[in-house]
Amino acid sequence: MDRDESVEKLKKLLDDWNARIAEWEQGMNEAQVNMKSRYQEQLDSLRQQREEAMKKLSQIQGSSEAAWGDMSKGFEEAWKGLAEGFENAWSELRNKEQHKNGPKSEG
Numbered sequence: 001m002d003r004d005e006s007v008e009k010l011k012k013l014l015d016d017w018n019a020r021i022a023e024w025e026q027g028m029n030e031a032q033v034n035m036k037s038r039y040q041e042q043l044d045s046l047r048q049q050r051e052e053a054m055k056k057l058s059q060i061q062g063s064s065e066a067a068w069g070d071m072s073k074g075f076e077e078a079w080k081g082l083a084e085g086f087e088n089a090w091s092e093l094r095n096k097e098q099h100k101n102g103p104k105s106e107g
Contacts, residue, residue: 003060003068006075010057017050017086024093038096045089053082 001009021043028039056078063071 001072001076003063003065003072006068006072006079007057007060010053010060010079013083014050014053014057017046017053020090021046021050027093035096039093042089042093042096046086046093049082049086049089052078053086056082 024039024043024046028036028043056075060068060071060075
């Protein structure tokens, strides 16, 4: 994957994360007081992951093609770690939401 592809991939990921964070911020605002602290912890984790991804994007955009060749291997590993961390935090929020609302019946 070249630098431009990586930048586009990261931008799309950030857009997705921003949408998810906005969704959960809305949920937190609607949550009962005792749930807010739990939501806040997970939102803080999601925001931290997003900030790390934004830093990586800035580094990539500021790199030359030659520097990108050196950075690309480390970027792929960092990318996977950021995405995994975000998805883990997202899953925890989803689980908390499901527990709060109880089991859903299909019908």
